[in-house]
Amino acid sequence: MTLPLERARSRKPITWLTILGVLLLPAAVGGILMAALYNPTERLDAMTAAIVNLDEPVTIDGQVTPLGRQLASGLVEGSDELDSNLTWVISNEDDAADGLADGTYQAVITIPEDFSAAATSGGQAVAEGGGEAEQATIQVTTPDDGLVADDLITNQIATVAASTLGTMLSEATTENILVGFTTIGDQIGEAASGALELASGARDAATGAAAIPEGATQLASGAGELSSGASTLANGLGTISATTREAATGAAQIGSGLTAGAGQLQGSVGPTQQLVGGIQTASGSAQTAAAQSLDLTQQLRAAAAAACLPPVTSQDQCDQLTAFATQAGAVAESAGTASGILNAPEVSGGIAALPGTLSTLASSMGQAGAGASQLAGGLNQLASQGIDQSANGARALASGATQLSDGATALAEGSGELATGLDTLATGTGDLAGGLRTAADSLPSFSDEESTSLASVIADPVSTDAATGTLFGPTAIPLLTAVVLWFGGLASFLVLRAHTARTLTSRRSSVALALRAFWPAAAIGAAQGLLVSLIVQTVASYDAAQWWAFAGTAVLAGIAFAAVNQALVAVCGGVGRWIAALIGVVGVATGLISTVPDWLASLGAALPTAPAFTGLIDASGPAVAALVVWGVLSLVATTLAVALRRTTTAAAALAPA
Numbered sequence: 171m172t173l174p175l176e177r178a179r180s181r182k183p184i185t186w187l188t189i190l191g192v193l194l195l196p197a198a199v200g201g202i203l204m205a206a207l208y209n210p211t212e213r214l215d216a217m218t219a220a221i222v223n224l225d226e227p228v229t230i231d232g233q234v235t236p237l238g239r240q241l242a243s244g245l246v247e248g249s250d251e252l253d254s255n256l257t258w259v260i261s262n263e264d265d266a267a268d269g270l271a272d273g274t275y276q277a278v279i280t281i282p283e284d285f286s287a288a289a290t291s292g293g294q295a296v297a298e299g300g301g302e303a304e305q306a307t308i309q310v311t312t313p314d315d316g317l318v319a320d321d322l323i324t325n326q327i328a329t330v331a332a333s334t335l336g337t338m339l340s341e342a343t344t345e346n347i348l349v350g351f352t353t354i355g356d357q358i359g360e361a362a363s364g365a366l367e368l369a370s371g372a373r374d375a376a377t378g379a380a381a382i383p384e385g386a387t388q389l390a391s392g393a394g395e396l397s398s399g400a401s402t403l404a405n406g407l408g409t410i411s412a413t414t415r416e417a418a419t420g421a422a423q424i425g426s427g428l429t430a431g432a433g434q435l436q437g438s439v440g441p442t443q444q445l446v447g448g449i450q451t452a453s454g455s456a457q458t459a460a461a462q463s464l465d466l467t468q469q470l471r472a473a474a475a476a477a478c479l480p481p482v483t484s485q486d487q488c489d490q491l492t493a494f495a496t497q498a499g500a501v502a503e504s505a506g507t508a509s510g511i512l513n514a515p516e517v518s519g520g521i522a523a524l525p526g527t528l529s530t531l532a533s534s535m536g537q538a539g540a541g542a543s544q545l546a547g548g549l550n551q552l553a554s555q556g557i558d559q560s561a562n563g564a565r566a567l568a569s570g571a572t573q574l575s576d577g578a579t580a581l582a583e584g585s586g587e588l589a590t591g592l593d594t595l596a597t598g599t600g601d602l603a604g605g606l607r608t609a610a611d612s613l614p615s616f617s618d619e620e621s622t623s624l625a626s627v628i629a630d631p632v633s634t635d636a637a638t639g640t641l642f643g644p645t646a647i648p649l650l651t652a653v654v655l656w657f658g659g660l661a662s663f664l665v666l667r668a669h670t671a672r673t674l675t676s677r678r679s680s681v682a683l684a685l686r687a688f689w690p691a692a693a694i695g696a697a698q699g700l701l702v703s704l705i706v707q708t709v710a711s712y713d714a715a716q717w718w719a720f721a722g723t724a725v726l727a728g729i730a731f732a733a734v735n736q737a738l739v740a741v742c743g744g745v746g747r748w749i750a751a752l753i754g755v756v757g758v759a760t761g762l763i764s765t766v767p768d769w770l771a772s773l774g775a776a777l778p779t780a781p782a783f784t785g786l787i788d789a790s791g792p793a794v795a796a797l798v799v800w801g802v803l804s805l806v807a808t809t810l811a812v813a814l815r816r817t818t819t820a821a822a823a824l825a826p827a
Contacts, residue, residue, distance in 0.1 A: 178280075181547050184610030204381075205697045211782075212513060216273050217256050217257065217276045217277070218258075218259060218269075218274065218276060218355075219256045219259070219263070219276060219277040219278065219434050220241045220257070220258075220259045220260075220261040220270075220278045220279070220281060220609045220623075221245060221246070221258055221260050221261065221264055221267050221273055221278075221279050221281070222261055222278060222279070222280045222281065223238045223239060223260070223281045224238070224263075224280065224281060224282055224283045224285075225237065225238020225239065225282065225283060225284075225285040225286050226238075226279045226283050226284070226286065226287070226351060227239070228287050228290055229288060230294070235286055235288075236286060237285060237286040237289045237290070238281040239672070240285055240638035241281060241285070241308070242260065242279075242281065242551070245258055245279065246258045246260075256277075258277070261275075261278075263280075265746070266278040266280075266311075270311060270312075271313070273313070276312065276313070277310060277311065277312045277320045278307060278310075278311045278312075279309070279310055280308065280309040280310075280311065280694070281308050282307070282308070284306075285307075285308065287304075288304040288305060288306035288307075289306035291303045291304045296802070305575075316332075316749075330804060346625040355359045357378075357651075358695075362603050362604075363603075364600050364753065365600075365602045365603035366599075366600070366603040368599045368603075369554055369596050369597075369599035369603055370596075371594040371601040373460070373594045375591070375596075376589050376590075376593040376595075376596055377589075379588045379589035379592050380585075380586075382581065382582070382585035382588070382590040383581075383582040383583070383585045383586050383589075384582075386581040386582035387578070387579070387582045389517075389574070389581075390575040390578035390579045390582065391575075393571045393572070393574040393575035393578055394571070394572070394575045396568075396571040396574075397568045397569070397572045397575065398566070398569035400563070400564070400565070400567040400568035400570075400571055401568045403564040403770075404561045404562075404564035404565045404568065405561075407557050407558075407560050407561035407564060408558075408561050408768050409556040409557045409686060410557050411554075411558050411561065414550075414552055414557060415550060416794070418545075418546040418547070418548075418550045421542045421543070421545040421546040422542070422546035423544035424493055424539075424542045425539040425540065425541070425542030425545070425546060426537045426539065428536070428539030428542060429536055429539030429540070429543075431532075431538060431539075432531075432532040432533065432534075432536035432538075433532070433536075434532075435700075436529065436533075438534040442525045443525045444474070457506075457513065457571050460502055460506040464502040464506070466500075466502070467495055467499040467502050470494045470495035471492075472497075473495075478492070481487055506816040514577075531761070534626055534787045541669075546738075552588070556702075565727040605635040624671050629652075645761070645783075645787055647706055647709070647710055648657070648720075648786035648787045649757075649761040649781055649783060650723055651702050651703075651706060651720075651727075651777070651786050652757060652761070652779050652782040652786055653725060653754055653757055653761075654698075654702060654785045655695065655698055655699055655702065655727050655728050655731055655781055656722060656731050656750075656753065656754045656757060656778075657754050657781065658694070658695060658698040658728065658731070659691065659695055659728065659731030659734065659735040659750075660735050660747065660750040660751065660754065661748070662690075662691040662694050662695065662735065663691060663732075663735045663736055663739045663750075664747065666687065666690060666691055667687060670743070680809050680810075680813040681809050681814040683812050684736075684740075684805060684809040685805070685813050687736060687808075688732065688733060688736055688805060688808065691731065691732035691733075691735070691736060692728075692729045692732045693731035694728075694732065695725075695727075695728030695729045695730075695731055696725045696728050696729050697728070698728045699721070699724035699725035699726070699727060699728035699729075700721060700724070700725055701774040702724055703717065703720055703721035703724045703725075704721075706720065711757040712818075716760040719787065719789035720786060722789065723785040723789050723793065723794070723797075724786065724787050725786075726788070726794060726797050726798075727782035727785070727797055729801060730778060730782070730798070730800050730801040730804070731778065731782070733800070733801040733802075733804035733805050733808070734750075734778050734800055734801070734804045735750050736804065736805075737803075737804035737805070737807040737808045737810050737811070738750050740811035741807055741808075741810075741811045742813065743777050753777050753778070753779065754779070756770065756773060756774050756777060756779075757774060757777060757779035757780075759774070760773075760774030760780075761774075761783055778796075778800040780796075781793045782798050782799070785797065790812075
């Protein structure tokens with residue numbers, strides 16, 4: 171069934187099938203693009219990637235650390251934030267290269283041999299206080315004929331996995347550093363306490379050192395006196411040595427005399443024995459004489475008595491006889507006494523033992539003589555080895571005491587300087603203690619829980635809650651909608667004429683002619699906007715209010731784009747369709763990324779696709795007003811073009827539009 175519409179550049183009639191094709195074109199294009207591009211992360215399992223793990227694990231503190239294996243495991247396991255993941259295959263270099271070449275794998279992730287060593291080098295450098303840190307890298311390889319977004323997806327996944335592992339390592343390193351801060355602070359605090367004790371000890375030492383000079387002076391004085399006394403002692407010992415030698419000479423003489431006396435005593439033993447015999451004989455004779463003297467005394471007394479009886483012959487004779495009798499009595503008494511003494515056991519035993527005693531005395535005198543000789547030798551040895559050496563020692567003591575006195579004097583002088591230095595040390599150590607205490611108080615201290623939490627924040631200080639579910643972000647659907655509606659308007663005027671071929675002959679006004687050509691394209695544009703909105707709803711699941719605003723803006727954009735494309739064709743003819751195509755391309759380019767050149771961004775902002783894009787993102791009055799202005803201005807331009815066409819030549823009027 172044909173319609174009363176004129177086909178552009180052809181006299182072939184337009185059917186409902188033609189209108190349906192133009193109507194469904196934006197919906198088909200938009201549906202295909204949105205189905206292909208919207209939220210591709212839900213279909214990541216359609217891509218297959220290989221992991222080639224060449225990493226050599228390292229050993230840290232006795233524990234094997236296979237970071238390459240952990241990274242591969244993290245890639246295979248995927249993220250909790252995504253519902254799907256790539257299909258990963260653990261492979262080797264040859265298989266990965268073959269799979270990449272024949273299309274089996276869309277990407278190959280290669281973990282190098284030194285990955286673990288490089289990834290842990292920073293932490294090792296911190297722990298060991300030196301060493302060179304190296305950044306660990308992984309290689310992502312995609313085929314030369316791979317699709318456009320495949321590289322973006324695989325690189326993003328590999329980057330996130332490597333970043334996550336790096337954050338984990340950074341957290342561990344930072345946690346150790348924070349724990350080290352606490353340990354250092356404690357140790358500095360202990361050092362401050364030790365420095366304070368050292369300052370106190372230095373102060374006490376300074377006080378003690380201040381007392382040393384007085385004691386050292388007294389020591390010097392005492393050492394001087396000791397030197398003088400030692401000199402006197404040495405002189406006295408010299409005198410004693412000389413006296414001892416004289417005593418040795420005397421002892422030698424005594425020994426000689428005793429030895430000679432012992433010989434003489436030993437020689438008198440025989441005569442003494444004869445004397446003992448004589449004494450024993452004399453004792454018997456004395457006893458006999460005593461008896462005889464007693465008889466004589468009795469006789470003389472009797473004679474005296476007889477002579478002294480009256481008449482006395484002679485008084486002289488009487489006296490003489492009495493005297494003789496008395497003398498004889500005395501002799502008898504003396505003889506008796508002598509006999510008693512000589513016959514007494516003590517006297518007789520002593521006289522009998524006298525030879526043995528003399529012999530024993532002679533032997534003792536000989537031994538005493540030998541001892542005296544030995545004494546003389548000992549005294550000479552004492553004088554030579556003992557007293558002389560003592561004298562020499564006393565002289566050395568005097569010299570040492572003099573040196574001690576000089577040293578004590580120097581000690582007194584140095585002790586004063588020592589006391590000053592110790593006082594300075596005490597002051598400086600006190601300042602050190604204060605500085606260490608300040609440093610200890612300044613260093614942060616964290617518990618294990620605080621260290622873990624803070625390390626996590628320091629390792630990853632900034633995060634974002636931006637949605638990661640779509641590849642191109644939340645503006646992808648509005649951009650695609652605006653672009654397909656624009657090309658839908660262009661398609662309408664690839665089929666329809668911008669103004670009737672009977673413009674020159676028609677009796678209607680130029681406005682009526684412009685509107686007559688506009689309304690079919692406007693109706694198609696509105697229908698295109700509604701169809702695209704329905705397709706978008708199946709993909710994006712907008713809420714009711716959001717969808718109605720989106721659909722209203724899409725319908726308005728479809729109508730406005732129809733007016734603009736009509737004006738481009740009406741004013742510029744076939745060139746207008748090329749301009750419309752360029753406008754669509756610029757709209758896509760400026761809507762995909764913000765890094766376009768300024769002149770291109772300014773151009774894109776001035777095009778009719780810009781307010782449509784803005785309004786589809788968030789329906790607003792300015793966007794609606796801009797679309798209305800574009801539509802009205804386009805109708806005005808079309809009307810002016812129709813008016814100009816009505817004054818043309820006959821040859822131009824017959825030419826196709």
